Amino acid sequence: MEDNLLKTCLYDKHVALGALMSPFGGFIMPIQYTNITDEHNAVRNAAGMFDVSHMGEIFVSGPDADKFVGHVFTNDIVPMKPGDILYGMMLYPNGTTVDDLLVYKEFEPQSYLLVVNASNIGKDYEWLCAQAEGYDVKIDNQSDIWGQIALQGPEAEKYAVETLGLADAAGLGFYTYYRTADMIVSRTGYTGEDGFEIYAPHAVINQMWDTLLAAGVVPCGLGCRDTLRFEAGLPLYGHELSDEITPLEAGLGMFAKIKAKDEFIGRDALVAQKEAGLTRKSVGIELQDKAIPRAGYPVEVDGVQVGIVTTGYRSISTDRSVCVAMVDKAYTELGTQVEIRIRKKVFPGIVTKRRFYETNYKK
Amino acid sequence: MAKTVEGLYYSESHEWVKVEGDVAIIGITDFAQHAMGDLSYVDMPEVDDELEAGEEFGAVESVKAASDLFCPVSGTVVEINEALEDAPELLNEDAFANWIMKVKMNDPSELEGLMDAAAYEAMCANE
Numbered sequence: 179m180e181d182n183l184l185k186t187c188l189y190d191k192h193v194a195l196g197a198l199m200s201p202f203g204g205f206i207m208p209i210q211y212t213n214i215t216d217e218h219n220a221v222r223n224a225a226g227m228f229d230v231s232h233m234g235e236i237f238v239s240g241p242d243a244d245k246f247v248g249h250v251f252t253n254d255i256v257p258m259k260p261g262d263i264l265y266g267m268m269l270y271p272n273g274t275t276v277d278d279l280l281v282y283k284e285f286e287p288q289s290y291l292l293v294v295n296a297s298n299i300g301k302d303y304e305w306l307c308a309q310a311e312g313y314d315v316k317i318d319n320q321s322d323i324w325g326q327i328a329l330q331g332p333e334a335e336k337y338a339v340e341t342l343g344l345a346d347a348a349g350l351g352f353y354t355y356y357r358t359a360d361m362i363v364s365r366t367g368y369t370g371e372d373g374f375e376i377y378a379p380h381a382v383i384n385q386m387w388d389t390l391l392a393a394g395v396v397p398c399g400l401g402c403r404d405t406l407r408f409e410a411g412l413p414l415y416g417h418e419l420s421d422e423i424t425p426l427e428a429g430l431g432m433f434a435k436i437k438a439k440d441e442f443i444g445r446d447a448l449v450a451q452k453e454a455g456l457t458r459k460s461v462g463i464e465l466q467d468k469a470i471p472r473a474g475y476p477v478e479v480d481g482v483q484v485g486i487v488t489t490g491y492r493s494i495s496t497d498r499s500v501c502v503a504m505v506d507k508a509y510t511e512l513g514t515q516v517e518i519r520i521r522k523k524v525f526p527g528i529v530t531k532r533r534f535y536e537t538n539y540k541k
Numbered sequence: 542m543a544k545t546v547e548g549l550y551y552s553e554s555h556e557w558v559k560v561e562g563d564v565a566i567i568g569i570t571d572f573a574q575h576a577m578g579d580l581s582y583v584d585m586p587e588v589d590d591e592l593e594a595g596e597e598f599g600a601v602e603s604v605k606a607a608s609d610l611f612c613p614v615s616g617t618v619v620e621i622n623e624a625l626e627d628a629p630e631l632l633n634e635d636a637f638a639n640w641i642m643k644v645k646m647n648d649p650s651e652l653e654g655l656m657d658a659a660a661y662e663a664m665c666a667n668e
Contacts, residue, residue, distance in 0.1 A: 209605070210578075213578055213579050213604075214578070214579070214603075214604040214605060215579060215604060401604065401605055405604060468582050468626075469582065469584060470581070470582050470602050470607065472606075472607055491604065492581045492582060492602070492604065494604065520584070521597070521599075521600060521607075521609070522597075523584075
């Protein structure tokens with residue numbers, strides 16, 4: 179089976195470091211190098227780096243690019259300046275989610291970079307091409323060309339400037355980026371900490387990995403990438419979002435601009451869903467017990483299932499058993515008492531916000 | 542290399558059994574704790590729970606995943622190791638010194654269906 183899995187340009191580095199390798203999104207990826215807890219804490223307290231070369235890079239350009247990206251993307255790109263980045267989704271006409279992604283407004287007019295989830299690269303590319311009929315745009319999937327390192331944590335800026343020599347990284351605002359001759363340097367991440375996502379060709383990425391490793395940046399696997407993003411309240415496609423979940427249900431309505439925009443694919447369905455009222459919504463739940471809620475476990479009230487856990491952990495940063503769950507609307511008020519079925523027992527929990535850790539983004 | 546202890550019985554689901562009279566002392570093997578990584582929670586049965594051979598009685602959980610525990614013999618839980626409630630990492634430190642539960646066996650002949658240390662090592666070598 180592993181023969182069919184793709185390898186990132188840093189695969190040999192992971193193997194040499196003795197990483198536990200596992201399939202993710204069609205790639206064979208490092209889950210951990212030492213252990214998830216130490217790697218998680220390195221990102222919270224110092225700096226860690228992730229190989230996120232599996233992410234997809236799709237470039238959209240051409241005379242109709244502004245119009246086309248506005249058509250397929252839920253967020254409002256009109257106010258964007260070159261070098262700005264926006265988070266949002268692509269939706270099906272029924273309002274459920276094709277993917278969540280970052281849109282980078284490039285420095286040439288009518289030009290964008292769409293950064294999409296590894297598991298959805300093929301689907302997204304086909305989706306974009308299918309929507310492009312009647313638009314004069316070029317859709318260029320360059321996912322195979324670009325590697326990517328996420329340098330994350332309170333010391334990320336120090337390493338970017340001093341170790342990598344990226345002087346301009348210091349002044350870079352949150353959700354903005356700049357380009358060098360062979361790099362895209364972006365003040366973004368998926369951890370709840372300050373940090374950068376750096377895109378470059380494979381050879382440059384390999385050199386950068388070695389340089390950061392030698393400087394003491396902790397290599398971090400996808401295991402802690404998930405615990406970090408979860409604590410920070412960030413969704414993962416396939417869990418909090420999917421082709422059965424709308425952004426409104428996921429609590430991500432602020433990224434789907436049904437008021438500011440009068441058209442995008444899925445907008446009508448979201449307007450109708452909002453008018454009719456949601457039937458379910460994504461919430462946080464905290465357990466009093468140490469038992470750990472996991473994805474797929476039922477949420478119950480009086481023995482009746484009212485929802486399902488989408489991600490759950492014993493939170494490393496807060497040492498509490500918490501989860502995000504999709505729950506019937508009647509049980510989504512903060513403070514609502516619910517129960518989670520964990521194997522043979524049920525454990526009482528309380529509905530909370532979906533963010534369990536105070537994020538430390540650079541403003 | 543995961544270690545084993547001579548004189549214990551081993552299950553295919555990576556539990557060990559130490560026999561004292563008609564009581565089976567049950568834990569997870571070194572191979573199992575190593576495969577799971579750092580443990581953060583042990584879901585234990587309650588005293589007086591009646592278990593069938595092969596029945597799920599709890600789980601050990603790492604950051605990433607839960608792994609069910611199966612009782613190798615039928616019987617009644619007479620004691621659980623409460624120290625694991627606050628210190629699941631004891632299983633990582635020494636999986637054989639830290640038992641999970643003691644079960645009063647219904648039928649000690651069920652032990653004959655389990656493996657000895659050599660057979661268990663051979664099985665692990667193939668996993």
